[in-house]
Amino acid sequence: MTRELWEGNQAIAEAAVRAGLEAYFGYPITPQTEVLEYLSRRMPELGRAFVQAESELGAINMVYGAACAGVRVMSTSSSPGVSLMMEGLSYIAGTEIPAVLVNVMRGGPGLGNIAPSQGDYNQAVHGGGHGDYPRIVLAPASVQEAIDLTMLSFDLAEKYRMITMVLADGSIGQMMEPIQFPEMKPVQRKDWDWATNGRMGKRERRLLTSIYLDPYQEEKANMRLLERWKQVQANEVRYKEYFMDDAEYVVVGFGTAGRVSLSAVRTARQEGIKVGLLRPVTVSPFPLDVIDELVKRVSGILVVEMNSGQMLEDVRLAVQGRVPVEFYGRMGGVVPFPDEVLSEIHRMISDKVPSKLSPRDAWFERMTAVK
Amino acid sequence: MVATANNLVYERPEGFTDTPTHYCPGCTHGVAHRLVAEVLEEMGVLDKTIGVAPVGCAVFAYNYFDTDFVEAPHGRAPAMATGIKRVLPDRIVFTYQGDGDLASIGMGEIVHAAARGENITVIFINNANFGMTGGQMAPTTLPGMKTTSSPNGRDVETQGYPIRTSELLATLDGAGYVVRRSLHDPKNIRLAKKAIRLAFETQVRGLGFSMVELLSTCPTNWNLTPLESLKFVEDKMVAYFPLGDYKVSPLVAQVKV
Numbered sequence: 001m002t003r004e005l006w007e008g009n010q011a012i013a014e015a016a017v018r019a020g021l022e023a024y025f026g027y028p029i030t031p032q033t034e035v036l037e038y039l040s041r042r043m044p045e046l047g048r049a050f051v052q053a054e055s056e057l058g059a060i061n062m063v064y065g066a067a068c069a070g071v072r073v074m075s076t077s078s079s080p081g082v083s084l085m086m087e088g089l090s091y092i093a094g095t096e097i098p099a100v101l102v103n104v105m106r107g108g109p110g111l112g113n114i115a116p117s118q119g120d121y122n123q124a125v126h127g128g129g130h131g132d133y134p135r136i137v138l139a140p141a142s143v144q145e146a147i148d149l150t151m152l153s154f155d156l157a158e159k160y161r162m163i164t165m166v167l168a169d170g171s172i173g174q175m176m177e178p179i180q181f182p183e184m185k186p187v188q189r190k191d192w193d194w195a196t197n198g199r200m201g202k203r204e205r206r207l208l209t210s211i212y213l214d215p216y217q218e219e220k221a222n223m224r225l226l227e228r229w230k231q232v233q234a235n236e237v238r239y240k241e242y243f244m245d246d247a248e249y250v251v252v253g254f255g256t257a258g259r260v261s262l263s264a265v266r267t268a269r270q271e272g273i274k275v276g277l278l279r280p281v282t283v284s285p286f287p288l289d290v291i292d293e294l295v296k297r298v299s300g301i302l303v304v305e306m307n308s309g310q311m312l313e314d315v316r317l318a319v320q321g322r323v324p325v326e327f328y329g330r331m332g333g334v335v336p337f338p339d340e341v342l343s344e345i346h347r348m349i350s351d352k353v354p355s356k357l358s359p360r361d362a363w364f365e366r367m368t369a370v371k
Numbered sequence: 372m373v374a375t376a377n378n379l380v381y382e383r384p385e386g387f388t389d390t391p392t393h394y395c396p397g398c399t400h401g402v403a404h405r406l407v408a409e410v411l412e413e414m415g416v417l418d419k420t421i422g423v424a425p426v427g428c429a430v431f432a433y434n435y436f437d438t439d440f441v442e443a444p445h446g447r448a449p450a451m452a453t454g455i456k457r458v459l460p461d462r463i464v465f466t467y468q469g470d471g472d473l474a475s476i477g478m479g480e481i482v483h484a485a486a487r488g489e490n491i492t493v494i495f496i497n498n499a500n501f502g503m504t505g506g507q508m509a510p511t512t513l514p515g516m517k518t519t520s521s522p523n524g525r526d527v528e529t530q531g532y533p534i535r536t537s538e539l540l541a542t543l544d545g546a547g548y549v550v551r552r553s554l555h556d557p558k559n560i561r562l563a564k565k566a567i568r569l570a571f572e573t574q575v576r577g578l579g580f581s582m583v584e585l586l587s588t589c590p591t592n593w594n595l596t597p598l599e600s601l602k603f604v605e606d607k608m609v610a611y612f613p614l615g616d617y618k619v620s621p622l623v624a625q626v627k628v
Contacts, residue, residue, distance in 0.1 A: 022458055023454065023457060023458050025454065049457040049458050051453060051457060051487070053450065053483075054479055054480065054482075054483035055479060057447065057450070057479070057480070058447075058450045058453075058479065058480055058483060059450075061443065061444060061447035061450035061451050061454065061480070062450050062451070062453050062454035062457070063454060064441075064443075064444075064447075064450075064451050064454060065423070065441065065450065065451035065452060065453060065454025065455040065456075066454035066455065066457065066458045067454070068441045068451070068454075068455060069421075069454070069455045069458050069459050071458045073454070073458075087444055087447075088444065088447070091443075091444050095441075095442075196421055196439040196440065196441050196455075197421070197439070197459055197462070198418060198419040198420065198421055198438075198439055198459070198462045199417075199418045199419070199438070199439060200418055200419060201418055205388075205436075205437055205438055205439050205440070206439050206440075207433050207439070207440050207441070207442070208440075208441045208442070209424075209433065209440075209441065209442035210442065211430065211442055
């Protein structure tokens, strides 16, 4: 296979096509619009469905409809647009059907800006739409990984009848990198036993809904989601480790923050510091057990994010106060430089007496002092 | 008397399941449901039809039709129907929506589905209020009409004017067939059925978006008897929402049913 130079957004679009995407519904929003533009040409050329919807509300409900029909379907958006889609995500989750959504995150809250951010971590992993529902969230740190995870997301969504989100950011979406595409998979319309695609003389009628008026039935539906989530937690945790064999300290970061941190870790290694990097690839399910094991052999953990410490809480949940946890974050679309992360690594190692403040409060104090 | 082939004049259409109605006595949802079921049966398309239920009183529409069904978020049925029809273009896809669902929260979705000329059929029940939540003001509530959220009667100065949805959608080039009918007496019910047939024929022929608006009753929330409700539709609703064909594209006009 040849290596080609591709922009992240277009690469995500082509990856979905190669995964057998049958229908795409989207709406323009920076920094993900190239996905929409690319597919507006590519999908019709392959005889597949493409609609530029009237809004993200329209787009996600078109996804909902096509997902009910049992085809591979996707939408993509960026933070404010994904907020609008939360209604649909909750319904899709409640209906227990597969769908793929890519969020190319930008700075916020509100209209924010169009720079790369990780401010939607909590929305993607813990919150979002109303009601109790789990979802799979994959966080790429390069254009190649965005391709691989986009392709994987369809398989996971179908396997677990669950929303799978690719949580990228503006830098992944806009950056050009050398990549290799996998082979084109043919469109395979599977004969799902749940799809509402017409009786066609073969079966009884089917209903797809998220309504359970009887609370006991609704509780059963919630239990069903959780049972499926248990399988996801057992089978689908993915992460990358760098320089971890003899690491005494570890940096934890996902996506672009993880990638920036890797540069810092490399430099620290050159300085002789025994520090490694853990980069969660599935931020949901989160690699809690991996961190639980790490705690037994490292002296400190530094969490780096492009937000105010959202994944930090998941790391602290795994650590349970057994080793010091430090935090460094940039917000609002600011991307940390490797030098900044390197200074934090130095500080973590030289601080013999850990701060009494929580990691976020301590970080906030340092941020305020800089200003 | 036991029904036999000799004395049976009225029975459940094939398109219906054997399910007791949940609608209030005197509500015309049942009539509208029956007309749709009869048309789908007569066209022989039950087997390949997928219905999209709304949020509102007709949220349980899926209990009655012997076809595949999905249940949309409030107002989003036309978007869901778009998703289904675009990937299954040879199936028959229809939405069944009330006025709160279609003309209030779902106005964006319906306008754009019509503008895109989606080959879907919309059955639009206009009973001038939000029925399911207990009779609040809808975009279709008549001026001066009392509801639980316009207790002194709809004041157009502060609560605005009713929306005539069929007239609005008829301005869009993507709309192939948009008409308003009423369910207040047998003659109008027959005309409504004919329109529903033509709407589905529009879809079968790929002639664009089709919608039949049906003026309907809500005796429970109107605080009227079923008969008074029918009279209210005939006298008051028809006056504000005139019956008629608002869009019949030249190709649809050639279709004979």
